[in-house]
Each structure stands twice: as structure tokens, then as C-alpha cells.
Amino acid sequence: MIPEHIAIIMDGNGRWAKKRSLPRVFGHKQGVKTVKKIVKFASRLGVKVLTLYAFSAENWKRPKTEVEALFSLLSQFMKKDLKELIHVGVRLRILGDLSKFPQDLKSEIVSACQATEKNANLELNIALNYGARQEIVKAFEEMLAQGVKKPTEEILSSFLYTAGQPDPDLLIRTSGEFRISNFLLWQIAYSEIYITDKLWPDFTPQDLEGAISEFQKRERRFGGI
Ligand code: FPP
Secondary structure, three states: OOOOEEEEEOOOHHHHHHHOOOOHHHHHHHHHHHHHHHHHHHHHHOOOEEEEEEEEOOHHHOOHHHHHHHHHHHHHHHHHHHHHHHOOOEEEEEEOOHHHOOHHHHHHHHHHHHHOOOOOOEEEEEEEEEOHHHHHHHHHHHHHHOOOOOOOHHHHHHOOOOOOOOOOOEEEEOOOOOOOOOOOOOOOOOOEEEEOOOOHHHOOHHHHHHHHHHHHHOOOOOOOO
8 A cells, every 4th residue: 555644853964964075955955856756756655644754843952054955945845846846736835934035935835826726745744943853843832723622533633734645654764764743743653763874965866765665664553463
């Protein structure tokens, strides 16, 4: 079975650049090329939801120049790169709090979401200024504001950024770190985790196939026997 929802922690851009004595931003640039290849391939495979961790709520701690370089790549992605992905039926959703983003970038993101909203082949979630704990707190705030007296798992899920989507079947992290880094804490309760040493810019569609075939060999018991 092809996983319905794959989530990826795209790690290792900085190390990829460092290995080549290049500034870190070159690693992020190469990372965007990988994003495009993986999105197209996932769509061809019939994956329904692909979630990519592009900017965490903690990434503001990076040097201003790197944050700005990432914003510039995101802007280019929204204005240009996404056009290639519209043809493969990608629908964009943002997970995270955009309020702190520059106004121009925010507008580009909103336009990109609108431009893809009729697509139904692959839902592409891009996590931006995202933190899972923040997401859960926000869900509780909204539930309280709406007078929810008795939260259930289903109700809480419906207040998350991923409302209406299935939970990830497979969580991939590149560049060999064994960490979750505040990503989708609620949604990955039963996800299979796959960690590869490949750095994100080197991650290929074949590597995604490898992760999926490993996933297919796992026996998912969801707490049963
Ligand atoms: C982690 O590598 C990567 C990021 C924090 C940014 C990921 C962003 C992109 C791939 C580009 C923008 C994405 C889209 C969807 C247009 P790192 O810098 O932490 O690498 P390191 O651990 O080797 O230093």
C-alpha cells in the first residue's frame, strides 16, 4: 500500500553546503530542487498528502541573513516553482502562524493557496513558522473561544492545521538525526518513522521509493497484537 500521508523533516541543507565549502544558502537552494522532484514523484505515486517542514517556529534563531534567504526562496517558490506543480494537481495548504512573516511573502502565500485550491490530486502541506506544541495550544484556545465543553480526539484534530486530513502513515527525516523537533506531535501518534543518512539536497525519488518499501514491510498494529 502506498502511504496516504507522508511527512518529511527536510534536514541537512547546511551540511550539504558545508561539505562543498559553500554558504548555507546554497544548501537551501538545492533543497528546493529536491522539494520539486519529491512533490512531483509523490503525486505520480498517488500519495494523497505530503507535509514538508520548511521553517520551524524555532528557526527564527538563525542568523538574519539565513532567515531572509529562506524567505526569498519561499517567495520564489510561491511565485514561480509552484506553477510547475499546479500541472500535477497540487493543492497547497500552510501549517503554521504566518502573522510574523513579511507582508509581501504573506500575500504571495495566500495567492498561491488560492491558485491551487481547486486541485485535488495531492495536498501539499508546507509547515512555516510551525511548532506542534504551539499548534495544540492554539487548538485549545480556539476550542475555548468556541465554547467546546468536552474536547474529544476528533474535536481537537478538527482544530489543528491538518483538519480533515488523515494522519501521516510515514514520517521521514533526512540527515540521520533521531529527533522529532516539535513536528506534528499529535498527528504522528501511530506513524512509522524512517530515518536516512542522506542529506535533504541529495534525497532522490528513489530514496522515497526506498522509504516506502521499508514502510510496506512494517507491520502496523496500532496498539493491537
Ligand atoms: C534543515 O536543514 C532545513 C531547513 C531548516 C529549511 C528547509 C527549507 C527548504 C528545503 C527550502 C524551502 C522550502 C520550500 C518548500 C520552498 P539545516 O539548515 O538545518 O541543515 P543542517 O542541519 O545540515 O545545518
